[in-house]
Amino acid sequence: DQQVKQNSPSLSVQEGRISILNCDYTNSMFDYFLWYKKYPAEGPTFLISISSIKDKNEDGRFTVFLNKSAKHLSLHIVPSQPGDSAVYFCAASARSQFYFGTGTSLTVIP
Amino acid sequence: NAGVMQNPRHLVRRRGQEARLRCSPMKGHSHVYWYRQLPEEGLKFMVYLQKENIIDESGMPKERFSAEFPKEGPSILRIQQVVRGDSAAYFCASSQYREMGQPQHFGDGTRLSIL
16 A cells, blocks of 8 residues: 555756656654655655645755645645656655655756 | 765675675664765655664655664664665764754765675
8 A cells, every 4th residue: 555656757857947757645643744855776865845734845956845634745845857857756654664756757958 | 083984985796696784873862863875865764763662653664674783782773685776875863862963973874786
C-alpha cells in the first residue's frame, strides 16, 4: 500500500517559470512532510520540510504548501533553473518511519 | 567528506550467495536507516537502528535479511542466499537526533545486482 503518492512521473518546465510538484498522502497521522532531490547515481538530498501544524514553509526559491484537509502537499520552485533538473521525492514521517513517494522527474528546459 | 559513506557502490552476486552492504553514518550521527529502491519505485523503509539496537525493523523481510549497527564500525545490512528479486539500490541514511521531522542525510547507495 502506497501511503505517499506522486502521480506525475515527470514534468517539464521552461527556465524561469514556476515548477509545481504534487504529492498526496493517505495517513492522517503523518506529522512531518519533507521533499528530497535526487540526481542519478547519488543519494537523495534534503530540500525542505513542513510540520503538519503549518500550511506553508518557504526557503529561497522553494516553497512547500500543505493542505491537510485534502491530504495534499506541493513543492513550488520559482524561478526554475536548469540545475533543478532532478528527481524529486516527497516523504512523510510518522514516529520512526519515513514513507517516500515514487518520485517526479523534473526537467527544466533552458 | 563527512557525509554518509556507503560501500561498495556496486555489488554483483550470484543467486544463493551472501551480500554485505556497509554504511558509515555522518560524524556525530547515531541513528541509521536503511531503504531499498526497486526499479521505477520509491524508497521503501527497511530498518531503523541506533548504536547496538534495532529500533524498528518492520520494513525488513522476515527471512534472509538482517541488520546491525555495532558500537564500533559501520552499520551492516546482510542479505543471505540472495535471489534475483533482491536486485535493487540500497540506501542508508543517518540523523543526529530522533526528533520527528529531523531530515535524514543519505549516502549514494549500493547497487546490488544478482546474476
